[in-house]
Amino acid sequence: MSGIWAVVPVKPLRGALRRLTTALEAPVRRELQVAMLTDVLGACAGAAGLEGVMVVTSDPDAAALAARLAGARVVPDHDPPRGMNAAVSRGLAAVAAEGAEAALVLTADLPLARPGDIAAILEHRVADCSVVLVPSADGTGTNAMLLSPPEALRPRLGPDSLARHSAQALRRGLAMTRLPVAGLALDIDTPADLIALMAVGGQCATLEACARLEMGVLLGVGSTL
Secondary structure, X not given: OOOEEEEEEOOOHHHOOHHHOOOOOHHHHHHHHHXXXXXXXXXXXXXXXXXXXXXXXXXXXXXXXXXXHHOOEEEOOOOOOOOHHHHHXXXXXXXXXXXXXXXXXXXXXXXXXOHHHHHHHHOOOOOOOEEEEEEOOOOOOEEEEEEEOOOOOOOOOOOOHHHHHHHHHHHOOOEEEEOOOHHHHOXXXXXXXXXXXXXXXXXXXXXXXXXXXXXXXXXXXXXXX
């Protein structure tokens, strides 16, 4: 293995999107997560410059989807899972052990991701020891990051992760770029995020799922699209 590999952590689908538990039933949340994963994997599969995709999951359905849509390799997550950062660390270690030059970490809840968004990040790799951080829409989270080499940083995804990743890069003397990417800014954690997605519109597997599930009605905002 060589080049740049995407690393995508995927939680068990049966417990997907827990922050939406009060608004959506488990089967709906599962279908929504499958749709978002479909969008992320599709972006990876169509992106020039990626050597391959490594998905970290203990869910057999997610693993099968990843293999089918993106030809992904799968690393089993910890059993029981230890959270997103532990899963990402496992994926980064796996690609590093195989000789990857760099790793692009993507969360699995980016419905607007497109191949061009990934290509834009890869173009900003400036050195063998460097970090590209893609902020969330509110400017505090990290929705994607390009790490050269793959274990250049310890992943600290979650609230205020952009500041934590930036501080790590500075401490380690790594060249760092913060790169806003519109298609990767919106991650889905809350009902407000889903409403924002439906307001944007467009074509993606997640919006198709929203229409099929009558998401607007479920969230109490009327018609989905």
